[in-house]
Amino acid sequence: MKRFSNSTYWSGSHQHAAKGLWPRETEIAQGTVLYRFIDISKSPSVIGADGPWWFEYEYYQIMKTFAERHGYSLGYCARIFAAILYEWSEVNAVVCAEVTDGPLKVWKG
Numbered sequence: 001m002k003r004f005s006n007s008t009y010w011s012g013s014h015q016h017a018a019k020g021l022w023p024r025e026t027e028i029a030q031g032t033v034l035y036r037f038i039d040i041s042k043s044p045s046v047i048g049a050d051g052p053w054w055f056e057y058e059y060y061q062i063m064k065t066f067a068e069r070h071g072y073s074l075g076y077c078a079r080i081f082a083a084i085l086y087e088w089s090e091v092n093a094v095v096c097a098e099v100t101d102g103p104l105k106v107w108k109g
Helices: 057-070 074-082
Strands: 025-029 035-038 093-096 104-108
Touching: 025 093, 035 057, 057 093, 074 093
Parallel strands: none
Antiparallel strands: 025 104, 035 093
């Protein structure tokens, strides 16, 4: 049986991932760098990094490139692309993390 580094968090996670989405189960390999938009006015980046809703590099780059080409802030583009409501977050910082003990089992959608 394959071991996932986040197995202890997997049970019951589908109900949270399925809020407004049709998630599919997939794996993220060790060495993958992920990005998450956070609100540093609510908590320090180390705390903000401990949450759901991460982006892989290619999707982060799409948002970053769109922001640069159209003169928007990266936070504003993240809000548009990821449907982040204003009451949820200021979207004023980005944290990144590398999967070091992979793979991770995730919901993607």
